Amino acid sequence: MIQNTDVNLLNAQNKVETTADNRQAITEQQVLIAGGGHVGLSFALLLANHGIASTLIEKNRYPTISPNDDRNRSHYLDSRNTALSRRTVQIYQEIGLWDKLQSHACRIDSVQISEQGSFGRAQLNKAEEKVESFGQVMENAWLGRELLLAAQQAPLITLIDNANVSAVTQKADGVTLSFSHYGEEKTEQQLQGSVLVACDGRDSTVRQLLDIGTTTYDYQQTAIVGVVETDKPHEHVAIERFSPAGPLAVLPLTDPDGDGNNEYQNGYRRSVVWVCPKGEETRYLEDDAHFLQTLQHAFGQRAGTFVAAGRRGAYPLTRVLADKQADGRCVIMGNAAHTLHPVAGQGFNLCMRDAHVLAQMMSAQVLKGADIGDPTLLKRYEKARLSDQKRVIRFCDAVVHGFTHPNPVIKLARNAALVAFDKLPNIKPLVATYAMGLKS
Ligand SMILES: Cc1cc2nc3c(=O)[nH]c(=O)nc-3n(C[C@H](O)[C@H](O)[C@H](O)COP(=O)(O)OP(=O)(O)OC[C@H]3O[C@@H](n4cnc5c(N)ncnc54)[C@H](O)[C@@H]3O)c2cc1C
The missing domain is CATH 3.30.9.10 (D-Amino Acid Oxidase, subunit A, domain 2)
Structure with a gap:
């Protein structure tokens, strides 16, 4: 999908102006999502389901997909x-x-x-x-296609593709995301939001920009x-x-x-x-x-x-675990937070449980009229998810190491x-x- 960033920014504002009063507070609290893979798109859809608007920045160019043409499956040339x-x-x-x-x-x-x-x-x-x-x-190709179609059709989701995140600035009341947009010509753009959720994969740019370390194991x-x-x-x-x-x-x-x-x-x-x-x-x-x-x-x-x-x-x-998943008004999610061995087919499923919990917590916050990017809320999310994450990581490693050990005993x-x-x-x-x- 080729999108003009300026048009998208305008659309995001229009949404705030035209939605019903009781939704206005919700849409004013903009969630920024860096990375529109399966986790980023799913998270945006979960938020939209709670009436929460988001703007998603994706590095790759999304293809044009027709709902009636099921041959065009996704932006992933993916045999997975x-x-x-x-x-x-x-x-x-x-x-x-x-x-x-x-x-x-x-x-x-x-x-x-x-x-x-x-x-x-x-x-x-x-x-x-x-x-x-x-x-x-x-x-994966079908999952990608349907997630993208649903996100394109969701009024509360703004997709900006062909855009590479380049800087993150946090202030007490919000976060600014800078990115290079590769339209007809390259332009530098900025977006402001209440919270930034980084779903930009194993080598997460946002994680690096926030100076969050990782524990890795090859x-x-x-x-x-x-x-x-x-x-x-x-x-x-x-x-x-x-x-x-x-x-x-x-x-x-x-x-x-x-x-x-x-x-x-x-x-x-x-x-x-x-x-x-x-x-x-x-x-x-x-x-x-x-x-x-x-x-x-x-x-x-x-x-x-x-x-x-x-x-x-x-x-x-390679197993990659972010040293922390909540930093001020930013959350690290998906492979950016935990990239696991695929042996037990758990990685994406774990990400979906994370995304579901965060969307629910943000929704509850909005309904209270509170700040959706409140750092204490994000820390509570991180704490709430740790035990499930640790259990899955331990399970995957036990299967990998237990079953590949050559010792006859x-x-x-x-x-x-x-x-x-x-x-x-x-x-x-x-x-x-x-x-x-x-x-x-
Ligand atoms: C071989 C294999 C098999 C697997 N099988 C299973 C399974 O059966 N079940 C299961 O639960 N899990 C499985 N997994 C795990 C699953 O694939 C991952 O958990 C999932 O793909 C993570 O998705 P993600 O969106 O977090 O990351 P990614 O898919 O890496 O998406 C990150 C997105 O961010 C974008 N991005 C990156 N940098 C920037 C930037 N600077 N600016 C803007 N955008 C950026 C990228 O273009 C990309 O679209 C498997 C993994 C592998 C390797």
Whole structure:
């Protein structure tokens, strides 16, 4: 989407002037969002659902998307898929977006966990756990498309794309965001708001401008991500398999609808996340036969025969945790706050729970007639979210380190743990509840 910044600024003011009196106080308290990826867009939509206006600054140029043309999926040339937890689905239901998303979401009815060359295995079934599903697998491209369409259509959201954040200035009563806008010519612009929420990703510019440090850990691994076809239907089973080369997740996918040129057969399409040691990614990316053989070797016939692989992407894996998430009138959110290992499919779901809580706290503040960017409110938000965040970070690391440790004694222990997990009656429902994001 090509937008003229001046027009957007004018629109933001018009919204304040033309909305009903009881909404005026709300819209006057402008929320600035830096970064319009999935978290930034979702947060803007959550705020809009509470009647709170926001202006979002995104570095990339958004494409022009027609609601009637579902081939144009998003601004992401992204082969990734995201496992959305039950809680994330509930949040999208709450803001009325799930109806649009669900045509491209594939239910997870059961989860199988096992280790290559070992006896331990565990299985979670939706019937046993008495749930509708464990979550939904969604193409990132479709999620991006629908979030962008919804944000473009929301009167309370102003999108400014092609704009790179360059400075943040905080005062007692507000925050000023400076950015370079790359329109026909480059211009320097400023926006004032009550609060700034940084959703600008792992290498967050705002975090750096605020001089907030990070604790980082390089896993020395790369995630290879893509779509494959198997000769056996997925039957809505998610398979998590640990191999000596790294963890591997194979998730069920919907079929692409549409134009009759489908390269994948009905129900045989799956998303793969393969984690390999850093430096070994080139062959997995470039050589289809090698990639398929590796999957086959790691999986045996659990998913059937791997017959075709689509284009793959590589993501170097580093855990990045911001030293703080609230600083004056600024909040650090999404990957900018915590970038996690994708092994357990928790990162985005955690961000959505953060975004949901902050939007609720801001809404309550507005209803009291109080300042939406009050630093004490933002500190309360940070405190409220820490225990859920720490639990998820610990869980992801335990899975990564526990399952990649080559020591035979540890291997035996983890297999015994998998067997115990499968047999003990009270553990599975608890783990399932956490994995679905229903408990924090
Ligand atoms: C291989 C892989 C698989 C994953 N699978 C799952 C899964 O199954 N389930 C799950 O829950 N999570 C998963 N995740 C995690 C999930 O992808 C992330 O949590 C999520 O993408 C974070 O989104 P974000 O919007 O915070 O960051 P980003 O997607 O990085 O978006 C940041 C945005 O900010 C913009 N930006 C950056 N700098 C500036 C600037 N200076 N000015 C303006 N804008 C700027 C960028 O252009 C971008 O649009 C996975 C991650 C990986 C790597």
